[in-house]
Amino acid sequence: xxxxxxxxxxxxxRTGEKVFLECVQDMDHENMFWYRQDPGLGLRLIYFSYDxxxxxxxxxxxxxxxxxEKKERFSLILESASxxxxxxxxxxxxxxxxxxxxxxxxxxxxxLSIL
Amino acid sequence: xxxxxxxxxxxxxxxxxxxxxxCNYSSSVPPYLFWYVQxxxxxxQLLLKYTSAATLVKGINGFxxxxxxxxxxxxxxxxxxxxRDAAEYFCAVSVxxxxxxxxxxxxxRLFVKA
Numbered sequence: 001x002x003x004x005x006x007x008x009x010x011x012x013x014r015t016g017e018k019v020f021l022e023c024v025q026d027m028d029h030e031n032m033f034w035y036r037q038d039p040g041l042g043l044r045l046i047y048f049s050y051d052x053x054x055x056x057x058x059x060x061x062x063x064x065x066x067x068x069e070k071k072e073r074f075s076l077i078l079e080s081a082s083x084x085x086x087x088x089x090x091x092x093x094x095x096x097x098x099x100x101x102x103x104x105x106x107x108x109x110x111x112l113s114i115l
Numbered sequence: 116x117x118x119x120x121x122x123x124x125x126x127x128x129x130x131x132x133x134x135x136x137x138c139n140y141s142s143s144v145p146p147y148l149f150w151y152v153q154x155x156x157x158x159x160q161l162l163l164k165y166t167s168a169a170t171l172v173k174g175i176n177g178f179x180x181x182x183x184x185x186x187x188x189x190x191x192x193x194x195x196x197x198x199r200d201a202a203e204y205f206c207a208v209s210v211x212x213x214x215x216x217x218x219x220x221x222x223x224r225l226f227v228k229a
Contacts, residue, residue: 042221090158106158
């Protein structure tokens, strides 16, 4: 089974801090994604990556950056945390091969609170 | 532009009753469609996917969905609800090349009454 592991289930940080969320997948997937999930809004894509050192902005990239130095690891960085970034963050990965029909595999999420 | 609309943010059914969760999509090209389920304190997991091979798609846990191009719909059904089906359900459409982006609906929370 595909395993996507997020480093923390719960995290509490203060405004202005630099926050790192880590995600590792074990299935050699090319694509990796970071979403935030808020009630009533579903999942919104922050950033995605289709290869090592490659990154693309999603729908809500402001205030975030990402790093993909190794194929299996995709990090989300909150440069200066703010209270409006309190949310559930979900990491996902998918196989690039065979086009659009590949589903995404998700981690269990990190519930981040910014105080 | 592609989009997904889930009708009803909350649906409540009795145990043993039919489950129907509605999803409509908008896509300029033939879509790839998915249903995911999220149990409390977990990430999303795939229930089923439509990739044009068959309009009626069977998934895990007794769920199925029917692709209707004329109605641009991909509704999720299950003949008999079980308490363990209580969760949030997301419809999604895959866009672009290489499967880079998936657009998710806002989600429908299913409540199952004993």
